[in-house]
Amino acid sequence: MSVGIVMLVHTALGRAEQVARHWASAGCPLVIHADVSVPAKSFKAFQKSMADLPDVRFSRRHRCEWGTWGLVAASQSASELMLKEFPEVRHVYLASGSCLPLRPVQELIDYLAARPQTDFIESATTADVPWTIGGLDAERFTLRFPFSWRRHRYLFDRYVALQRRIGMKRRIPNGIVPHMGSQWWCLTRQTLSAILSDPERGAYDRYFSKVWIPDESYFQTLARQYSRQIESRSLTLSKFDYQGKPHIFYDDHLQLLHRSDCFVARKIWPRANRLYDAFLTDEAGAMKRTEPNPAKIDRIFSKAVERRTRGRPGLYMQSRFPVETRENGLTSSKYSVFQGFSDLFKNFEPWLTRATGARVHGHLFAPERAEFSDGETVMNGALSGSAALRDYNPRAFLASLIWNTRGERQCFQFGPRDSQAINWDMAKDPNAQISVISGAWAVPLFLSNQNFTDIRSEAARLQQIESKQLEILRSSWTKARVRIWSMAEFIEAPMEPLQTIIDEIAPHQTQRGLSEVPQMADLTGFGQFLQNLKNQGMHPYLMGNFPVTNDMQEPRSNPRKPYLVR
Amino acid sequence: MEPGAQLTERAASLWLAYRLRWKRRRLLWRSFRKRRQLAAVCDRTADIRPGAILAFSTMRNEAIRLPFFLDHHRKLGVDHFLIVDNDSDDGTREFLAAQPDVSLWRTPHSYRMSRFGVDWLTWLQMRHAHGHWCLTVDADELLIYPFHDTRPLPALTDWLDRQGARSFGALMLDMYPKGRLSAQDYAPGDDPRETLPWFDAGNYMIRKQKKLDNLWIQGGPRARIFFARSPRRAPTMGKVPLVKWSRRYAYVSSAHSALPRRLNHVYDDAGGERACGILLHTKFLHMIAEKSAEEKARQEHFANSALYDSYYDSLASDPDLWCERSTRYRGWRHLEALGLMSRGTWL
Numbered sequence: 001m002s003v004g005i006v007m008l009v010h011t012a013l014g015r016a017e018q019v020a021r022h023w024a025s026a027g028c029p030l031v032i033h034a035d036v037s038v039p040a041k042s043f044k045a046f047q048k049s050m051a052d053l054p055d056v057r058f059s060r061r062h063r064c065e066w067g068t069w070g071l072v073a074a075s076q077s078a079s080e081l082m083l084k085e086f087p088e089v090r091h092v093y094l095a096s097g098s099c100l101p102l103r104p105v106q107e108l109i110d111y112l113a114a115r116p117q118t119d120f121i122e123s124a125t126t127a128d129v130p131w132t133i134g135g136l137d138a139e140r141f142t143l144r145f146p147f148s149w150r151r152h153r154y155l156f157d158r159y160v161a162l163q164r165r166i167g168m169k170r171r172i173p174n175g176i177v178p179h180m181g182s183q184w185w186c187l188t189r190q191t192l193s194a195i196l197s198d199p200e201r202g203a204y205d206r207y208f209s210k211v212w213i214p215d216e217s218y219f220q221t222l223a224r225q226y227s228r229q230i231e232s233r234s235l236t237l238s239k240f241d242y243q244g245k246p247h248i249f250y251d252d253h254l255q256l257l258h259r260s261d262c263f264v265a266r267k268i269w270p271r272a273n274r275l276y277d278a279f280l281t282d283e284a285g286a287m288k289r290t291e292p293n294p295a296k297i298d299r300i301f302s303k304a305v306e307r308r309t310r311g312r313p314g315l316y317m318q319s320r321f322p323v324e325t326r327e328n329g330l331t332s333s334k335y336s337v338f339q340g341f342s343d344l345f346k347n348f349e350p351w352l353t354r355a356t357g358a359r360v361h362g363h364l365f366a367p368e369r370a371e372f373s374d375g376e377t378v379m380n381g382a383l384s385g386s387a388a389l390r391d392y393n394p395r396a397f398l399a400s401l402i403w404n405t406r407g408e409r410q411c412f413q414f415g416p417r418d419s420q421a422i423n424w425d426m427a428k429d430p431n432a433q434i435s436v437i438s439g440a441w442a443v444p445l446f447l448s449n450q451n452f453t454d455i456r457s458e459a460a461r462l463q464q465i466e467s468k469q470l471e472i473l474r475s476s477w478t479k480a481r482v483r484i485w486s487m488a489e490f491i492e493a494p495m496e497p498l499q500t501i502i503d504e505i506a507p508h509q510t511q512r513g514l515s516e517v518p519q520m521a522d523l524t525g526f527g528q529f530l531q532n533l534k535n536q537g538m539h540p541y542l543m544g545n546f547p548v549t550n551d552m553q554e555p556r557s558n559p560r561k562p563y564l565v566r
Numbered sequence: 567m568e569p570g571a572q573l574t575e576r577a578a579s580l581w582l583a584y585r586l587r588w589k590r591r592r593l594l595w596r597s598f599r600k601r602r603q604l605a606a607v608c609d610r611t612a613d614i615r616p617g618a619i620l621a622f623s624t625m626r627n628e629a630i631r632l633p634f635f636l637d638h639h640r641k642l643g644v645d646h647f648l649i650v651d652n653d654s655d656d657g658t659r660e661f662l663a664a665q666p667d668v669s670l671w672r673t674p675h676s677y678r679m680s681r682f683g684v685d686w687l688t689w690l691q692m693r694h695a696h697g698h699w700c701l702t703v704d705a706d707e708l709l710i711y712p713f714h715d716t717r718p719l720p721a722l723t724d725w726l727d728r729q730g731a732r733s734f735g736a737l738m739l740d741m742y743p744k745g746r747l748s749a750q751d752y753a754p755g756d757d758p759r760e761t762l763p764w765f766d767a768g769n770y771m772i773r774k775q776k777k778l779d780n781l782w783i784q785g786g787p788r789a790r791i792f793f794a795r796s797p798r799r800a801p802t803m804g805k806v807p808l809v810k811w812s813r814r815y816a817y818v819s820s821a822h823s824a825l826p827r828r829l830n831h832v833y834d835d836a837g838g839e840r841a842c843g844i845l846l847h848t849k850f851l852h853m854i855a856e857k858s859a860e861e862k863a864r865q866e867h868f869a870n871s872a873l874y875d876s877y878y879d880s881l882a883s884d885p886d887l888w889c890e891r892s893t894r895y896r897g898w899r900h901l902e903a904l905g906l907m908s909r910g911t912w913l
Contacts, residue, residue, distance in 0.1 A: 241911040245728060252716040269721055301913065308911040311839040315905040316772050318737045318804050319842035321781055321833045328837040381768020381904075382891045384790045392797035393771035403905060404768035 003028050003109050003186075004089035006078040008071070009097030010035035010064060012270035013046045016097030020050060022280045026105030029055035029086040033074040036063040057081055067149050071183070071215035072208065076196060083193055090116060093186040098267040099236060100249075100279055107288060108235075108263045112186070119191050119227045122181030122234045123220040141178040142169050145212040170210070173203045179224055183215040184236035184266070187223060194226035195219065237262035237294050242305045254278055256300070262292040314403050314431075316396065330395075330429040331402040335410040336505055337432060340440025340487065342413045345518035349413070354516065356506040358409035364401070365394070365418035380404035387419070394422040402431070409505055416441050416465035423472050432480035434473060435501055438466060439487040439543025443521055446529045456536045463542055470542075488544030491520070582777065590825035593816040597688035600675075604650060604686055607670040608663050611648070611694050618645035619719050620811075621701040622691060624683030626652040628705035630853065632661055633755040638708050640667070643719035644701060648694060650686045652677050669694075677866040684817050695811035699723040702807050702821040703845065708758070709736065709807060710898055711843030712909035725912055726810070733824070734808040735832030736843040737906055739765050740786040741895065742850045742887040750852050758848035759895050766790060767893040767904045770803065780804065780823040780830035787887040792877045799873065805845055806832055841910030844901060850887065858882045 005023045007030055009016040020030055030053075034043050038061075050056050059078040064070040075094055082092055091112045101108070112118075126137045143163045147155040162168075172178065187195075198204065204222065208214040223230060237260050239247040246267050249257060251274035257265055268275055311320045314332025322328065336358070342348040353360045353373075362371030369377070370385040377385045381404030383397070384390075390397040402410060414434075426432045441462045445455050473482045481504075485497060495517065527546040534540065614620065621644045628635070636647065644667075651659045651672045662670045673686060680686050691700060699719070703709060711722060711734075726734060741762035743750040752761045770785035781804050789800035805821045809829060817824045824830060834840045862878035865871035893904070901907050 239913075243729075247911075247913055248721075248725065248728075250713065250717045250721060252713060269717075269724070271718075271720065304909075304911050304913050307839055307908070308834075309836075309838045311834065311837050312905060315839075317770070317833075317839075317842070317905055317908065318735045318772075318781060318783060319833045319840040319908050319910065320838065321772055321774060321835055322837045323835045326835065326837045376890075378790070378889050378891045380891055382766035382787070382790060382889055382893070383769045384794060386790075386794040388795050389769075389771075389789065389793075389797050393773065396771040400768045400770070 002086075002089055003091045003093055003112055004082045004086050005030045006075065006082055006092055006094050007032045007097060007099075008035075008064065008074055008078070008094075009033070010038060012097060013038070013042060015268075015270045015276065017046065017049055018276060018280060019097070019100060020056065021053065022101060023105060024053045024055060026109070028105060028109075029057075029082070029089060031057045031059050031078045031082045031085070033059045033064075033078045034061055035074075036061050055086070057085055065148060065150070067145075067213045067215075069209040069214050072218045075215070075219070079192055080196055083189060083196070090189055091186055092189070092192055093235070093264075094184055095236065095264060096184075096266055098270070099184075099264050100266070100268045100275060101264050102237070102257050102260070102279055103263050103288065111263070115231075117188065117190075118229045118231050119185070119187045119223055120231050120233060120235050121185035121187060121220055121223050121227075123179040123223060123230060123232050124181055125177060125179055137180075138178075139164075140180075140212040140217065141172060143212075144168075144170065144210045146210065149212070170207070173207050174200060176204075176221055176225065178211075178217055179220045180217050181220040181232065182234040182236065182238060184234050184238060184264075185219055185223075186235050187219065188227075191223055191227045195222045198222070198225075235263050235292060237265040237292070238267070239301050242308055247301065249275065251275055256297050260292065260294050260297050261288070261290045262294055314399055316399055329431060330425060331399055331431045332406055333402060333409075334431045334433060335402055335412070336501070337412060337414050337426060337434040339414045339435065340437030340490075341435070341518075343415070343440040343443045343521075344437055344487070344491070345520055348518045351516065351518040352411060352502075355502050356409065356411070358411050358505055359405065361410070361412040363415065363418050364398075364412040365390070365414060365420075365422060367417065367419060370397070371413075391419055391421065394419065395425045398422060398425065411505070416462040416469065420465060420469060423469050424477075427472050427475070427478045427480050427482075430479045430481075433501075433504060434480050434482045435497070436470070436473065436482070436484045437487050437490045438470060438484055439463075439540065440490075441466065442487075442530070442540060442543055443523070443526070446523075446526055447521065452532070452536070456533060456538050459533055459540060460538050463538075463540060466542055486542065486544030488546055491523070494520070586778075586825055586827060589818075590814070590816050593685075593688065593818070593825065594692065594814070596681075597685045597692065597816070600680060600685040601689045603673045603675040603680070604671040604689065605673065607651070607659060607672050608668070609671075610646070610667070610669045613667075614646050614694065614698075617698070619643055619699045619701065619723060620645065620695055621647045621703060622649075622687045622695070623647065623703055623705060624650040624652055624677070624680075624687060625654070625658060625705040626677070627654045627656045627658055627857075629654070629656045629658045629661055630752065630754050630851070631705050631758070631848065632658065634757060635705050635708065636665065636668075637755075639701070639703075641718075642709065642714060648687075648690050650683060650690070652683065678869070678871075682820055682867070684820060688816050691811055691815070692813045696813040698811055699726075700809050700811040702809070702817065706848045706851075707738065707807075707845040708848065709843055709845055710901075711736075712841065712898055712902060712907065712912060714843075714898060722912070723808075723810070726808075732810040733806050733829040733832055734841070734843065735781075736805050736807050736845045737770070737783060738786075738803045738805055738845045738847050739901075739906065740788060740803075740847045740849065740887075741765050742787055742892075744886075744888040744892070746884050746886050747850050747854050747881075748852045748884045752851045758851065759846065762848055762850055763895045764888055764892040765895060767906065771797070772804075775823075777827075778818065778823045778825070778830050779827045780806075781833055787892075788877075790889075791885065791887060792880050799877075806830055807845060808843075839908040839910055841912045842907050844898075844907050855882050855884045 005028050023030055059081045062070045062074045064074050079092055149156045208218045248267050248269050250269050251272050310328055313329030349360045359373050361373045364370045369387050370390050372379050372385055383400050527548045530540050530546055531548045621639055647668045649662055649670050653674045662668050677683055742764050743762050750761050766786045770783055773782045775782050783804035784800040793800035802822050806824055807821050858878045858881035861867050868874045
């Protein structure tokens with residue numbers, strides 16, 4: 001009753017020897033397969049270095065290239081040798097030279113001795129596995145793959161395409177159902193010998209030698225034919241990145257590997273001295289009976305895949321610069337843009353700060369400088385308020401601002417007096433919440449002390465800019481949450497929209513309703529002001545309809561809506 | 567897209583590829599002709615083993631920085647340094663010649679006419695770097711990358727090899743002190759991260775440059791302070807410092823971009839993050855004011871040096887680069903969390 005180790009090695013022979021000695025010292029016989037590509041001189045030296053170990057054999061050498069039959073052939077010959085030479089072996093454990101036992105070998109021996117009939121081999125039908133690198137799953141078994149994926153990718157791809165076009169299909173021998181799984185297994189003598197001495201083996205071998213990545217399917221499929229009890233999982237911890245390449249473990253993974261409670265891990269970087277030192281020293285006693293639990297560390301790996309494929313939304317950096325539509329969020333979190341509010345309300349910004357607890361900036365895109373909150377000239381992340389820097393790359397400015405203040409809601413004012421280059425970017429950004437009171441830019445003009453001809457030309461300019469901007473906000477490309485009221489519409493019932501906007505920014509803060517409202521500018525005579533503009537030949541229309549006579553007098557003395565909601 | 571437009575686009579990209587190919591050959595030829603400007607001081611290149619990681623640098627009067635610079639990169643796993651000394655007179659040459667893992671050449675010729683030292687390095691790379699991972703850095707740059715404290719460079723380059731990557735990108739991060747630049751003491755061998763612990767964390771502006779397929783990154787304290795009115799002239803902060811070299815490769819402008827241009831594609835453009843590093847830029851040690859005055863006079867550092875006079879003047883006036891919103895250096899994990907670098911899938 002013991003465990004035999006079949007070890008496939010191709011590089012870092014020094015480490016392989018170290019691990020082999022570790023296995024051997026616990027009483028496990030070994031059969032080692034060295035890749036043909038290992039130079040004869042190194043192989044001789046390697047063999048010689050282990051001459052003192054009685055229970056080590058070297059099997060016939062094959063060429064093991066990734067994804068090819070050679071790996072299966074190597075496992076077959078080594079396993080045959082193992083079963084023949086060491087009749088007391090009950091379980092055969094397939095490992096590689098870059099595998100590292102994480103727990104005392106005796107624990108593995110005990111674990112397997114307690115489960116004498118169980119085969120540990122990950123084995124699932126093609127429909128059930130998520131790993132389909134290269135877009136091939138079921139087709140692995142129905143097409144032929146004579147060309148190397150690594151070395152002759154072009155031929156590989158062309159030949160697959162050709163077979164698909166002419167509808168070439170291979171017959172699967174004896175109606176076996178193809179299964180796939182990790183290539184690192186641990187099988188019982190009964191199962192393994194049944195596979196190796198099957199009278200149909202010739203047919204199976206011929207078939208699998210043209211399957212793609214047969215080392216992940218040969219034993220996994222055939223074990224299903226004979227095993228009495230399959231535990232469909234691998235005892236070897238091995239993790240793959242999103243391209244199907246194995247993750248490599250380094251010194252800093254020590255704790256992580258400890259926590260997994262797995263028996264063996266791969267692949268280990270050959271120069272990870274700390275790992276080899278830590279795990280190849282069996283502490284006597286203190287045997288654990290814990291189940292291997294690779295799931296404990298799975299989260300870290302799935303997070304990595306996420307980061308590699310989706311990245312951190314709203315981050316632009318030297319290794320992440322998505323093309324348009326692939327940003328997965330132009331910015332990192334939600335923000336609010338207010339247009340016309342600070343024109344219409346005298347104390348809008350301090351009021352908004354109090355009502356929401358968000359950071360409220362002035363006009364970030366003002367022509368003179370970015371008006372950061374509290375009159376700051378430099379924001380988080382040392383983002384400068386210089387208008388020239390901002391306008392040099394407005395999109396980077398906005399994305400940086402939102403990224404640098406992660407965790408804090410940002411609000412800012414916008415308007416037709418501001419630099420307009422950012423319009424499309426904001427409109428296409430699902431994180432933007434844009435609220436516009438159109439035509440409210442007229443209020444500061446109305447309250448100003450300028451010559452009317454200047455006011456008239458400025459009004460014409462601002463109206464033109466705003467109407468262009470509204471076109472963008474109303475386009476079919478817009479993904480931002482956009483609300484637009486004409487000024488007349490808005491002052492008809494200001495509380496309702498304000499409440500909605502506030503609720504969106506800080507849903508928990510204002511459940512009691514707004515306790516305070518911003519103060520609206522005195523609009524007495526605004527209708528006449530608009531009429532004067534019209535009389536001068538300009539047509540102010542974005543603010544909606546304001547009657548000329550006796551306009552805003554009444555609402556001031558008799559508010560249409562109560563200031564306190566609820 | 568219209569089939570016609572598609573064809574024109576394809577033709578245009580082929581034409582561009584063809585032109586870049588010739589540009590690369592021109593650069594190689596140019597470097598080849600400059601080879602006679604280099605005189606070997608000590609050539610230990612015979613010690614370079616297959617698979618060794620090499621560092622290339624051109625420098626002038628860097629004696630103060632060198633002890634830490636060499637030490638840092640040695641610890642990371644650089645096996646051999648190939649350095650061109652551009653006429654130093656502060657002991658740089660003597661110091662370097664005494665190092666067992668340095669091969670040194672000297673030249674009195676113009677730094678600017680050698681494309682800021684690139685021609686000289688290209689020649690050395692052609693001769694010695696073929697098939698090696700090759701780090702091209704200035705004496706005031708320190709490479710760091712995710713896990714650099716636990717995994718040496720060969721771990722990174724092995725992994726890049728397995729990924730089929732031939733280049734590795736980095737952001738140049740200007741480090742600065744709090745207070746006037748001249749007020750800080752730095753002795754040879756000190757860790758400049760302690761003298762210059764501050765940096766700008768979030769004001770970088772990136773543009774993709776179609777022609778070379780690289781990212782043009784600007785920002786940092788120099789853009790914030792010296793180029794706030796003329797951002798276009800702000801220094802370029804993106805680099806491709808680590809390349810698995812081939813004798814057919816050539817850097818185009820400093821280590822910012824290279825040819826063939828696929829080497830510049832060190833970023834993901836489908837939303838994901840690739841692994842990348844940071845070059846800690848230790849330019850702003852106390853000698854900078856003096857050095858700026860000298861650089862201004864020599865006119866060797868910019869193609870159109872006169873445009874940068876005010877930049878040199880500001881630097882020579884010993885400014886304070888620190889601001890309320892500066893960030894203090896706390897190591898690579900912090901830099902990664904800030905979004906200044908990423909481990910990609912290198913876990």
